[in-house]
Amino acid sequence: MSGTLSNRQSRIANLFALAAIVALVLLFFWRILTPRLEDRAVFPPGDFTDQFWAFRVYTARALAQGRLPLWSDNFYSGHPFLADVQSAIFYPISLAWTLAVVALRGAHFTLFDLELEAIFHFILTGAFTFLFAQRVLSARSAALVSALTFTFGGYLTSYPPQQLAILETATWLPLALFFLDRAVERGTRDYVAAGVTLGIAALAGHPQTFLFVVYTCVIYFGYCVLRISGNTQYAPRNTLSRFAFSLALAAGIAAAQWLPTLEYQQVSTRAALTWAEAARGFPTLDPLQMILPGFVSAFQSPLYVGILPLWLAILALWIQRMREKIFWALLALGSLLVAFGFYAFAYALFYLAVPGFALFRGQERLALVISFALAMLAGYGWRELMDARLEVRRARRAWALLPAGIVIGLMFVFTLYLSGTLRPSGRVAFLGDRAALVTLLFVLASVLVSWRLRLARATPLFALASIALIVFDLFSINSQAYNATPQERYPRNAIIQTIRDDAGVFRVVDENKMPGHFGIVYDVEEIGGISPLKIARYDLLRERLPEETLWRLLNVRYVITDRAELPDADLMMNDGETRLWRLNATIPRAWFVAAAIHLPDDEEVLAAMASADFDAWRVVYLADASSRATISSHPATPADFQHLTPERARVRVHAPGEGWLVVSANYHYPGWHAFVDGVATPIQRANVALSAVFVPAGEHQVEFVFDPWSVKVGLGITLGTLTLLILGGTVKRFRG
Numbered sequence: 001m002s003g004t005l006s007n008r009q010s011r012i013a014n015l016f017a018l019a020a021i022v023a024l025v026l027l028f029f030w031r032i033l034t035p036r037l038e039d040r041a042v043f044p045p046g047d048f049t050d051q052f053w054a055f056r057v058y059t060a061r062a063l064a065q066g067r068l069p070l071w072s073d074n075f076y077s078g079h080p081f082l083a084d085v086q087s088a089i090f091y092p093i094s095l096a097w098t099l100a101v102v103a104l105r106g107a108h109f110t111l112f113d114l115e116l117e118a119i120f121h122f123i124l125t126g127a128f129t130f131l132f133a134q135r136v137l138s139a140r141s142a143a144l145v146s147a148l149t150f151t152f153g154g155y156l157t158s159y160p161p162q163q164l165a166i167l168e169t170a171t172w173l174p175l176a177l178f179f180l181d182r183a184v185e186r187g188t189r190d191y192v193a194a195g196v197t198l199g200i201a202a203l204a205g206h207p208q209t210f211l212f213v214v215y216t217c218v219i220y221f222g223y224c225v226l227r228i229s230g231n232t233q234y235a236p237r238n239t240l241s242r243f244a245f246s247l248a249l250a251a252g253i254a255a256a257q258w259l260p261t262l263e264y265q266q267v268s269t270r271a272a273l274t275w276a277e278a279a280r281g282f283p284t285l286d287p288l289q290m291i292l293p294g295f296v297s298a299f300q301s302p303l304y305v306g307i308l309p310l311w312l313a314i315l316a317l318w319i320q321r322m323r324e325k326i327f328w329a330l331l332a333l334g335s336l337l338v339a340f341g342f343y344a345f346a347y348a349l350f351y352l353a354v355p356g357f358a359l360f361r362g363q364e365r366l367a368l369v370i371s372f373a374l375a376m377l378a379g380y381g382w383r384e385l386m387d388a389r390l391e392v393r394r395a396r397r398a399w400a401l402l403p404a405g406i407v408i409g410l411m412f413v414f415t416l417y418l419s420g421t422l423r424p425s426g427r428v429a430f431l432g433d434r435a436a437l438v439t440l441l442f443v444l445a446s447v448l449v450s451w452r453l454r455l456a457r458a459t460p461l462f463a464l465a466s467i468a469l470i471v472f473d474l475f476s477i478n479s480q481a482y483n484a485t486p487q488e489r490y491p492r493n494a495i496i497q498t499i500r501d502d503a504g505v506f507r508v509v510d511e512n513k514m515p516g517h518f519g520i521v522y523d524v525e526e527i528g529g530i531s532p533l534k535i536a537r538y539d540l541l542r543e544r545l546p547e548e549t550l551w552r553l554l555n556v557r558y559v560i561t562d563r564a565e566l567p568d569a570d571l572m573m574n575d576g577e578t579r580l581w582r583l584n585a586t587i588p589r590a591w592f593v594a595a596a597i598h599l600p601d602d603e604e605v606l607a608a609m610a611s612a613d614f615d616a617w618r619v620v621y622l623a624d625a626s627s628r629a630t631i632s633s634h635p636a637t638p639a640d641f642q643h644l645t646p647e648r649a650r651v652r653v654h655a656p657g658e659g660w661l662v663v664s665a666n667y668h669y670p671g672w673h674a675f676v677d678g679v680a681t682p683i684q685r686a687n688v689a690l691s692a693v694f695v696p697a698g699e700h701q702v703e704f705v706f707d708p709w710s711v712k713v714g715l716g717i718t719l720g721t722l723t724l725l726i727l728g729g730t731v732k733r734f735r736g
Helices: 001-029 047-062 091-105 111-137 140-152 163-168 171-184 187-205 205-226 234-267 286-288 305-317 323-339 344-354 361-385 392-418 427-454 460-482 496-501 517-520 536-544 547-553 600-612 709-735
Strands: 507-510 556-561 568-576 580-583 590-593 595-596 618-623 641-645 648-655 659-663 672-677 678-681 684-686 690-695 700-704
Touching: 001 111, 001 140, 001 460, 047 111, 047 163, 047 517, 091 111, 111 163, 111 171, 111 361, 111 580, 111 618, 140 305, 140 460, 140 507, 163 427, 171 187, 171 205, 171 234, 171 361, 171 547, 171 590, 187 205, 205 234, 205 323, 205 595, 234 709, 305 323, 305 361, 305 392, 305 427, 323 344, 361 460, 392 427, 392 700, 427 460, 496 517, 496 568, 496 580, 507 547, 536 547, 536 595, 536 600, 547 556, 547 600, 595 672, 600 618, 600 648, 618 659, 618 684, 648 659, 659 684, 659 700, 672 690
Parallel strands: 507 556, 595 618
Antiparallel strands: 556 580, 568 580, 590 659, 641 648, 648 700, 659 690, 672 678, 672 700, 684 690
């Protein structure tokens, strides 16, 4: 009876801790959630508004139309939307939330809807970290400290919410570790749960962060295996095979996203990444963020975990060294060394020997692992601090390390300032804003530590005051990034209205006068965009051709610019310094060309098209050696191009003789198919990055359909994996 009562009390206490995490997350984002409009703040403009919200707007629009958003015409002259991993179409939480919004409001997915999704992931992160830390630390208050330190620390509150895919991928790290820790001791069911968790993380849309999550899980699994290796019931072969099953299960669940993404990777600008691009990481001054937040950026200090939590991490290692603490310390140190990129040789070893590390740039994103490891050490330190057997002398020595580090850091900054390396307007500008606050935090932490060292044992009042200081510290330093003044990011102005009033088929050029993916939000077609993934040959076309030739080839009709003059164009609208020009010399979206030249070398084609003699109306350059090169005197004629959906287009063409239908779009991307009068016809790569289809003389209807095998096979694997998972669980329950 007493055991049952104790378990019930433990569950109630856990619920209170989780409720506290929820309440604190809501408090942290109170200015975003408040109903008072005069107090309302928003996530700052950037990737969150211009990339991730725009992508979600397009997803909602497609789902409201009853179609899967495989392709988008709104940017880069046509883009494989689903294959762009940051679209995260199949991520369960975002998919369910988007479908719910579509069911309630149609295609009207607001910025606030996406902010709610981000805030929900902070709640999940805190809850998952608490569950894992409580299992490892066997102390509820210590687990709460770890959860608060990681959830509100400098890493998770800095750039991950701006790049939402990072936040949503990182959220699942502690839950995957939780299931792996249990699986090593308990068996199959937890390996399955770990695989499902990793599969969800893979669908969240940030491959690099997922790579860090997987490697952290692999390292932690290895540590767990070593930890129980003395157990006579330990079966290494069986354990390793079950862990391999977890990874295979994750791959099967995520196949719907990853097969299209891998197909896209082969033709994108990320197909090859050089050492110089991949090796960028933290400058070696960045660890000063741990004690001097704001040293590098006024609003982002991803290595900052708070003054008291940092000391708790030091205390954990200073008092009663254990292999668990040493593991987290080595994980944090190793991750930091790799995060330096080319500044330290450690990354070179990973670049050369560890799969995946040569595929991504920005190694400073390993701050995820550093921050999480420090949060776990802070939990260990808290457990030591609350122990009645705390060694006062060793604790005082541990505390002395923190002010010593702060003094050394300030002396180093001051030396750089005197040498002229730093200026007040640069990295030391934070001294005017943050010095008093950091000093106050240090004084308050000193008071609390002194109080504890005078107590025979930690009291509930001391514990509450210490946790309150951690919250005050992290909220004060890290909440500033979420106080942006609300403003309409995509207002429907006269320039956009003029473009939308034109019922023709055309594209738009923006010369840095419009926000991010404005083409998606306003539902117009542009030749640019801000997605980091681009089709490589299309990007080459944009970089190498003169703008007049490029604009004609890409069916550009309007240019949004601040230029006062534009050759052969009419000024349509003037909104302050922003002008809208309509080009006079345009080429339609599709046209018939009788003369074709086989020229496989892209450099030669680009040189030919860049010359003043090139006339896209008269000749098309074909890359395929098997294509029929023709020279004819038949005149070029426009074709009637009609969008049916972004994944389907129809063209009616009158060919005076045999020749080529050229389409100004990335239809040569894998997955596009052409049908001339219902008969499948090969699509040839034309003019480096466009498409052409051979048509005989006469009237013809040509249909283009985007139907990639990778999506169908990927969905089949995902659905098959989930079906087997459900059937396996059902059979096991039936047998039980």
